[in-house]
Amino acid sequence: MRITIYHTNDIHSHLHEYQRIARYMADYRSLLGHPSLYIDIGDHVDLSLPVTEGTMGKRNVALLNDADCDIATIGNNEGMTLSHEALQTLYSDANFTVTCANVFDDKGALPENFVSSIIKNIDGVRLLFVAVTAPFTPFYRALDWVVTDPFEAIKAEIVSHKNEYDVLLVMSHVGIFFDEMLCEKLPEIDVIFGAHTHHYFEKGQIENGVLMAAAGKYGDFLGEVTLDIEDGQVIHKCARLHALATLPEVETDFDSEGRALLNEPVIAKPMTLDSATHCITKVSYLLAESIYEFTEADCTIINAGLVVKGYRHKQLTEYDIHQMLPHPINTVRVKLSGRKLKEIILLASQNEYIHQHAQGLGFRGDIFGGYILYEAGYIASSQRCFVKGREIIDEETYTLGTVDMYTFGRYFPLLKDEAVSYLMPEFLRDIFKEKLLRL
Structure with a gap:
């Protein structure tokens, strides 16, 4: 069985570039001939764009919906530049699953519309997605959030879902050095989808048997990971990037939309x-x-x-x-x-x-x-x-x-x-x- 996972990260409201990515997936995802998913690893929202500011990120969520996103997590821009109340309502209209295992309110509850992890069952193969974000503790506390250690949060999710999954996938908005540490300490991870430090791997990078995949920043790349699975085990995994220059051109006018909103x-x-x-x-x-x-x-x-x-x-x-x-x-x-x-x-x-x-x-x-x-x-x-x-x-x-x-x-x-x-x-x-x- 083969599964393709498209991934983006650190779009930072470069929405014209993102629409080129979305157009490519709309044109080619259905032609794969096997199951696929699309995930975003955070910092899609950036209030430096007027249309994002004018909608408090909800325009970004609508675009993720339009792109048939399956799973998304948050980066520091969603978690730290939106007010507590704005993050609580950011994903109210999301058609995708939002997951993050290490951000909570003062009572220990996840933000509204979040789950701590998610298992996707695709043709009998159970894929566990665990997501974490960078622990900028003073900033989160100032917004009445508690951010916990991302490594401990990942381990806790793995333990809580023992024997419930076949493939382990981590969505990490913590950075490349954290991801490298994960490879050494948790070699049972099949793929780490990285973000935050704006790094990228043209063909992925294998460390201690773990595939690291990352797609840079600002929509410069669309990431694509392909997994071949037999009897619940990954027997082959590879990654590639689609450079923005190779993606379809589109017409957008987000600036006028932002002007009208503000x-x-x-x-x-x-x-x-x-x-x-x-x-x-x-x-x-x-x-x-x-x-x-x-x-x-x-x-x-x-x-x-x-x-x-x-x-x-x-x-x-x-x-x-x-x-x-x-x-x-x-x-x-x-x-x-x-x-x-x-x-x-x-x-x-x-x-x-x-x-x-x-x-x-x-x-x-x-x-x-x-x-x-x-x-x-x-x-x-x-x-x-x-x-x-x-x-x-x-x-x-x-x-x-x-x-x-x-x-x-x-x-x-x-x-x-x-x-x-x-x-x-x-x-x-x-x-x-x-x-x-x-x-």
Whole structure:
């Protein structure tokens, strides 16, 4: 018996590319001559696309329905950029099974419309699918979710379904290093469908007898795994990728759809908000001030590149503000000593990344830009640092209001180990919009 499993991951709302994938499956899946499934390994939703923002991900779910998806799991974008309530209703109209074994509410219940795992019986062969997502614990806790250890969650599902399945398949939105560890510790797994780290394998990769398959990011590839099964055992398994360039062209207009959904004017009067990455502008100053006020901090640091687009003499709509600040980035409140705050201010003063292209960590812009300090400053000649006009005292505790991307270790490494409060689910654009309404 032969089974083909198509798989996608980390689409991140690149919906035009996804529709090319869907068209290919619609054209060729029925021609296989043997059973097939289609699964998605998470981060299909990304609120940086207006049509996704305007529907809180439900447009993505509708497209998965149209593509005859059989099983999907969540990535950090579904789990951490949607509010608790939005995730609870995201899959209300899904025609496919949603599974994840390591996300629960405070009472230990799975999100609405989720199952912890699923067994698909295809012509008498029982396929157990177990899915897990990356354990970004502080973010999930801020949204009233509990995320557990993905490895322990997989083991628990395997034990609970002992003797109930023939083929073991893991949908992992945890990353390649986790998947490699799984291969070593759980060699009974037949296939790991990987995601999160945007890696891909042109022909799969076998580690310790386990086939790892992954399809990159943004719809660059459609993955295809073929299993040959006899007497309930996989006797042959292989993987391949279909590159986007080889898939059918389609016509879509998701941008117009998003504009229509977010066409509500935010403010009555036209505004001029020019953006720049190399200097402070009115809009970047207002953004810094809005974060300062929202986080109730002593001072704020942001980078100018967060403002992706500016406007001149424009009555701003929800769409405009979304385009200005398209990131799924939240603010944070960090408690730290004066000594460490001075280190951060002095590091920011070097503007090491002012002209660099940046990607990842939720950033949806291009150039990182220079740092903007609000209620903080320094005198370069004497290396003295100030908050609210007073020189910083090493032993005192200060509150820094900033963005979550600075806490992941790249830009300000020392923040990674500080006491951080993640303020969710409000994005920068939500905070900035409220600021504009108060002007």
